[in-house]
């Protein structure tokens with residue numbers, strides 16, 4: 001199904017961009033910055049799952065970010081929607097088949113590191129997979145990648161260096177930290193957050209980890225950027241999805257500025 005979807009998309013668009021961006025909750029502002037766009041709804045692609053959560057659209061957008069052609073996935077599916085790890089990583093794998101070399105994953109996350117505050121953009125240095133699942137479990141498809149892929153540098157150091165430079169030039173405050181991927185959909189308990197802090201997590205979220213694993217399996221370079229939409233459980237009075245969406249939306253413009261500065265300078 002991955003190969004079939006890739007064949008269909010390659011027929012529609014012969015020269016597929018080598019950089020792709022997956023946008024998280026309420027982060028659509030970046031799409032508006034693109035020129036000469038073309039949209040392909042997920043529903044038109046056989047096998048491509050459509051998101052069910054408000055705040056997550058469901059389409060591919062091809063466009064130009066400055067001089068750089070990029071592919072944006074606006075909306076993703078999550079394990080907590082009851083989707084399988086194969087469904088969650090389907091889009092990333094299709095893009096890999098289409099020649100994507102660099103994958104930028106954005107998400108909303110709760111801030112565990114006490115030096116963070118809501119609204120901060122954080123470059124991911126690493127992740128901890130606590131979702132209890134892995135998209136590579138099961139028979140290995142050797143056409144995608146190796147049985148035991150290395151995850152030493154899951155988040156590419158050079159991409160992070162370039163993102164850091166871009167943020168500094170723009171005068172954007174940012175952090176760097178470790179993302180703990182949880183299954184969700186309930187937010188964590190305060191005890192879980194204390195545990196996550198102890199094991200070295202700076203952020204808690206419910207996405208990104210399966211996509212990073214699938215992308216690394218295929219040899220893509222990955223950059224992860226979280227928007228801290230709230231402080232994690234026990235660090236503020238309560239957490240609501242409305243707050244996650246509102247903060248994500250309020251910070252989408254700066255996230256877009258960062259991407260606009262960064263993407264044209266990535267060599268692929």
Ligand code: HPA
Pocket residue numbers: 108109110111182187188204205206229230231232233239244
């Ligand atoms: N926890 C997990 N996922 C999240 C959070 C959180 O606090 N905020 C946004 N996504």
